[in-house]
């Protein structure tokens with residue numbers, strides 16, 4: 001099975017003549033991002049001493065993103081958190097809703113710190129090879145294993161894990177009516193600095209809907225790093241056609257509306273952007289029997305929220321722990337399937353409701369954070385909710401739109417049951 005058409009880059013003729021590597025790797029990891037590096041980390045933790053290859057087109061590791069998530073279970077990287085908040089705010093357009101949950105703080109990890117920790121670990125492991133600056137052109141199964149062709153080399157291995165996102169998943173229409181509903185969370189953020197204190201460092205804003213809603217659900221996320229520094233992210237759930245210039249303009253408008261800031265009164269330190277598929281459609285987890293997709297490419301983003309970091313930790317830990325099963329070349333999707341049936345059902349209905357009634361988005365999120373117990377909401381977001389938590393969430397949400405969405409999506413969630 002060829003991965004050629006899944007690749008985000010060229011996919012055509014190699015730029016440089018490939019050379020043949022002599023080593024046969026037990027595990028080849030395509031993509032040295034969050035999932036690829038977490039998987040390699042977990043393989044080492046599981047005591048694997050066989051050769052592991054990690055290939056990436058990047059040639060360095062910058063602080064290219066920050067990961068925030070609710071600290072509901074330990075991860076090897078949670079101790080890297082630079083910030084921890086036990087309070088957060090949602091603004092549904094009419095009112096400010098503050099949630100408090102000291103039990104499960106919302107924490108922030110800089111990707112630079114994550115990369116450093118993982119790379120330090122690899123430096124002391126003799127079995128990890130990092131091949132950087134090498135776009136993967138093709139990966140194909142052979143009778144013996146998997147062959148990966150990059151712009152600089154050919155690699156042979158027994159199993160491969162792919163975290164390179166298929167371009168088609170990112171460029172398809174943001175909002176599709178095909179079933180199940182697929183949305184694309186599309187965002188652009190700026191880390192800004194101001195001279196005089198304006199941010200409340202104790203309370204991030206998870207969603208502020210005081211924004212134009214003409215192109216579907218649209219909100220701003222504000223992560224205060226101090227009184228004078230914050231990451232401000234402009235997020236759309238449907239529209240892909242928003243240019244960087246428009247994002248910058250809308251962030252500027254928001255900063256003016258909320259903090260009275262004008263252009264020139266704040267300095268942009270960093271910018272980041274991303275597009276995260278939100279769908280319960282079955283992802284291509286196992287591509288053939290020897291190549292398994294992981295990370296966003298392996299459906300690791302929570303369909304209803306786009307949060308992925310914690311799920312990637314679970315997914316890669318599960319794969320590493322089940323690695324002895326993988327030796328039998330069984331498809332690895334049993335280890336990497338995410339989200340129980342309950343969450344897949346709830347997320348299918350949730351996405352259907354957003355697609356059917358986009359104007360209700362602010363009300364839906366507002367009511368959930370306002371009416372349901374905060375710890376229950378966090379456990380629900382982290383897929384660790386009890387039945388009582390789920391009932392609290394359902395009770396908090398507008399009933400009729402969700403009942404209509406449940407009916408509208410019944411063929412989708414029925415197929416969820418069937419495909420188990």
Ligand SMILES: Cc1cc2nc3c(=O)[nH]c(=O)nc-3n(C[C@H](O)[C@H](O)[C@H](O)COP(=O)(O)OP(=O)(O)OC[C@H]3O[C@@H](n4cnc5c(N)ncnc54)[C@H](O)[C@@H]3O)c2cc1C
Nearest residue numbers: 031033034035056057067068135136274295296307308309
């Ligand atoms: C800016 C941003 C902020 C985010 N914030 C959060 C957050 O706060 N909380 C949360 O839970 N989730 C967040 N996410 C979502 C998710 O956690 C991240 O996208 C995460 O990095 C996904 O991990 P991944 O390994 O699947 O993809 P990536 O980390 O993007 O890794 C994929 C790797 O594949 C490499 N690659 C791609 N194509 C090729 C090729 N052809 N050849 C070789 N290498 C290739 C890339 O260079 C990259 O290193 C965020 C995403 C972004 C983009």
